[in-house]
Amino acid sequence: MTVSTAIARLNAADAEFARHLDHLLSWESVSDDAVNQRVLDIIKGVRERGDAALVEYTQRFDGVQASGIADLILGRERLELALTRITPEQRAALEKAAERVRIYHERQKQDSWQYTEADGTVLGQKVTPLDRAGLYVPGGKASYPSSVLMNAIPAKVAGVAEVVMVVPTPRGEVNELVLAAACIAGVDRVFTVGGAQAVAALAYGTESVPQVDKIVGPGNIYVATAKRHVFGQVGIDMIAGPSEILVVCDGQTDPDWIAMDLFSQAEHDEDAQAILVSPDAEFLDRVAVSIDKLLPTMERAEIIEKSINGRGALIQVRDMQQAIEVANRIAPEHLELSVADPQAWLPHIRHAGAIFMGRHTSEALGDYCAGPNHVLPTSGTARFSSPLGVYDFQKRSSIIYCSEQGASELGQTASVLARGESLTAHARSAEYRILDQDKGN
The missing domain is CATH 3.40.50.1980 (Nitrogenase molybdenum iron protein domain)
Incomplete structure (x- = not known):
């Protein structure tokens, strides 16, 4: 089997960069x-x-x-019965992953709450x-x-x-x-x-x-x-698009590691997207060499090849600051900050489904056993969406209890607003609860 890549090379300094990036990111998931x-x-x-x-x-x-x-x-x-049919190693791996996922998500649990105002009115969730x-x-x-x-x-x-x-x-x-x-x-x-x-x-x-x-x-x-x-x-939960990975690298990580990180998402399917952003042009060249060297060794080489050639890219930027700007523009499902000091750049990341910090944190760990959820927003929806979590399986009800005095005071405000909307029944419903000493105030 012969495989080869012709991964796109983009430069943020080019006048047409924004248009080329938009074309690269475009994905239409609408059914025919x-x-x-x-x-x-x-x-x-x-x-x-x-x-x-x-x-x-x-x-x-x-x-x-x-x-x-x-x-x-x-x-x-x-x-x-299935537990007995898998290997002991597989069972141990599943149990360890499950425990880590459970521990992480326990921290997401939300509790009900209430507070009481001075007049006895109780509000809560x-x-x-x-x-x-x-x-x-x-x-x-x-x-x-x-x-x-x-x-x-x-x-x-x-x-x-x-x-x-x-x-x-x-x-x-x-x-x-x-x-x-x-x-x-x-x-x-x-x-x-x-x-x-x-x-x-x-x-x-x-x-x-x-x-x-x-x-x-x-x-x-x-x-x-x-x-x-x-x-x-x-x-x-969401309408998910193809898998995505964006690696931001300062040029100091082993290029073979980066190539394999890109492959880790490209092997999902031909429409998956793998992008590397770096200010180091020579490093981008070295990663391109690693891609061509390692691709023939992959079991899913044909899928990776189509993904890399069709939707992948190596993007050169001016500096790390611009790399972060490009990352926020892409709003990727998975973002690897493969840099010396990822904590320093974390405050600047606004849009990403999951952020993998440092050279040793491969995206694959998040897929299986790190703990955080691997169900993540794709196709730029990390701009307004979050990973799947405990909060997706909980709902919140508002709690409102008015004391006699609280109902009287709030009734005056509600009456004015309701009559301003010509909703007379709303107004009169609130007005019935207004105490005599508050009427006319």
Whole structure:
């Protein structure tokens, strides 16, 4: 197999740099009309025919021979069996990763709070976990047990009573690592269905699949399109684009390390994006040499090659300050600060899903076992979005208790504002509670 790269080289000093960068970053995740209509038809089928539609679609799309819905349900004992079928090393790695993810997310838990004003009025916030969360997990060979941990554990830490996992098993292919991860993470129910039909089942419920409050987890274009359509009926985590990594380097890190860091995201799929930014032109040359040297050694060389050639780039900047400016412009999913003093630059980073500090902190550690969540905003959405966390599985209710005096005082303010909006019932409702001594004040 012959592979070679022609990774784009950009220079921030060029007059056309901004236009070239915008073109490089552009990503359109909108489904075409055919996909959109197919998804709508599937959702309609599941809503109207429930379990029967799930069985039919699973037979048709996944090649699974199922006589009924019972064939698509995995009990807790099956998850426990998976723990015995993986190697001791795999089980130990899953358990260690799960523990680190759990410890990190415990720190994200929010508590309810209240305060009392001088007149006895009480205001506050009640934090409550969702009743039920749905976890979509890709199936077959493209399975990610790490994603099971990253999605299920924050839900459990938040206090979600039931986590329901859906995972396709194309042609009956079951991934034992995924089931073992579900067991370790505390997943409560598993259905071996996938695609838009699984999303529809979670959103609307069937005779066997319970309706959930929120759907999280990655999937293909059909899954992403279905999540768009059911949003509002249920919550969703995000519509994720391809994986991304941006490395900012001062030129002092081993170029082989940097090349492999770029590969770590490029190997996900052909549309993944790997970018290196540095003020050292010679270092960029050395990384380019490392890319060509190491690429033939990779199992997924063809995918990496297409990703690097199609959406990758080596960007030269004036200095580290401009490197940070470019990083904030890109707002990457993963940002590696491969520099001598990453803490000095951290205050200047405004937009990034996850920030990996220093030369020894590879992005891969965050994917698996560092602790923070690897479900991150992509395609520049780190400008306004955050990593998946415990807060995604909690909701907040406002608490308002008015004392007699508090209701009287607030009623006067509410009355003025309500009448200014011509909402007389609002005004009179508040005015009924105004005490006689406050009227006319």
